[in-house]
Amino acid sequence: MAGTITVETLAQALAQFETIGMPARNLATRTRREYVRDLRDVLSYLEHGGTTRLEEVRPRDLEGYLAELDRRGLQGSTRNRKTHTIKTFFKWLVSQELLIRNPALGLIAPRAIKKEPRFLSxxxxxxxxxxxxxxxxxxxxxxxxxxxxxxxxxxxxxxxxxxxxxxxxxxxxxxxxxxxxxxxxxxxxxxxxxxxxxxxxxxxxxxxxxxxxxxxxxxxxxxxxxxxxxxxxxxxxxxxxxxxxxxxxxxxxxxxxxxxxxxxxxxxxxxxxxxxxxxxxxxxxxxxxxxxxxxxxxxxx
Known part of the structure; x- marks a missing residue:
C-alpha cells in the first residue's frame, strides 16, 4: 500500500514516482524520460541549497528554481514544461499520502510563446x-x-x-x-x-x-x-x-x-x-x- 511506504528524501520520492507514479499514468516512454530529467534537475537544485528531505520543500524553493531557469536563458516553453512536471510530481505525492501539503500548488507556469509550425513547401x-x-x-x-x-x-x-x-x-x-x-x-x-x-x-x-x-x-x-x-x-x-x-x-x-x-x-x-x-x-x-x-x-x- 502506498500509505505504508516510508519516503523521507527527495531521491526516495523520485524513485517512487518512477516505479509507481509514471507507470500508473501510462505515460509514453519519451514523456517518462523528460519527466525524470526535469525532476533530477530540480532535485539537484534543491539539494545544492541544502534541501534534501521531502517535508522541507517550500513554495519559495520552487519559485527560486523557476527563477534559476530564467537566469539560464531557457525558453518560456521549456520552463512551462518543467513547471508542469514539478506540479504533477508533487500532486502525485500528496495523492499517495507521501506528503501532507503541496508546495507546488501555487506555482504559475511561465507563458509559452507559441511559434508557427514549420512546414515544407x-x-x-x-x-x-x-x-x-x-x-x-x-x-x-x-x-x-x-x-x-x-x-x-x-x-x-x-x-x-x-x-x-x-x-x-x-x-x-x-x-x-x-x-x-x-x-x-x-x-x-x-x-x-x-x-x-x-x-x-x-x-x-x-x-x-x-x-x-x-x-x-x-x-x-x-x-x-x-x-x-x-x-x-x-x-x-x-x-x-x-x-x-x-x-x-x-x-x-x-x-x-x-x-x-x-x-x-x-x-x-x-x-x-x-x-x-x-x-x-x-x-x-x-x-x-x-x-x-x-x-x-x-x-x-
Missing amino acids: EDEYRRLLRACSHHARDAAIMELFLQTGMRLSELAHLRLADVELPKRITRDIESMGMVRVQRKGGKIERIPLNYKACQALAAYLKVRPKVDHNGLFVTKFKTCMTARSIEYMVTKYLAETGIQHASVHTLRHTMATHHVAKGTDLKTLQVTLGHESLATTSIYVSLSKHSQKKALQENAL
Whole structure:
C-alpha cells in the first residue's frame, strides 16, 4: 500500500514516482524520460541549497528554481514544461499520502510563446522525396511520414503485421491499404494508406532483409530501426537537400497543411493525425492560408 511506504528524501520520492507514479499514468516512454530529467534537475537544485528531505520543500524553493531557469536563458516553453512536471510530481505525492501539503500548488507556469509550425513547401518536399528515391527503405519511411502524418514514435513502433497492402495498388479508394499505429497512451488505431504510401511500402518489402525480428524497418546491421536512427536518417536528407529549420515533425505539419489547402476536411485530418481535440487540428487552417498567399504572390502572372 502506498500509505505504508516510508519516503523521507527527495531521491526516495523520485524513485517512487518512477516505479509507481509514471507507470500508473501510462505515460509514453519519451514523456517518462523528460519527466525524470526535469525532476533530477530540480532535485539537484534543491539539494545544492541544502534541501534534501521531502517535508522541507517550500513554495519559495520552487519559485527560486523557476527563477534559476530564467537566469539560464531557457525558453518560456521549456520552463512551462518543467513547471508542469514539478506540479504533477508533487500532486502525485500528496495523492499517495507521501506528503501532507503541496508546495507546488501555487506555482504559475511561465507563458509559452507559441511559434508557427514549420512546414515544407511543395518544392521542398518533392526535393526530399527525390533525394531518397534511390533507397527503397528511406523512400518508404519518407512517404509514410508525408502521406499519413504519423508521429516519429508511431512509425518507429511499426511491425510487419501492422501493414496491410492491397493485392493491386491503384488510385481506387476501394484498394487502399491500412496501417495499425499505437497512439499516445497506448491506444491502437487503423489509418488508411493511399496509393503513394502503398507503392513505396511494396517496393521496400520486396528488398527488406530477412531478419529474426518483425520490426518493419531494418538497419544495415539487420536490427530494428529506432526512433533515433529514423530521425538521423531524415535529418541527413534535409541537410543534403538544403532544407533548413526543419525536422521529422515538420513532415507531420507538411502533410496536414497541404491537405487542408487541397480541401481535406478537418475531421478527417483529426482522426488521421490522432488529435484528441479538433482545435489542435485547426491550426493548419491558418498555415494553409499563409501558404496560399505566398504561392499567389510568388507565382504572380
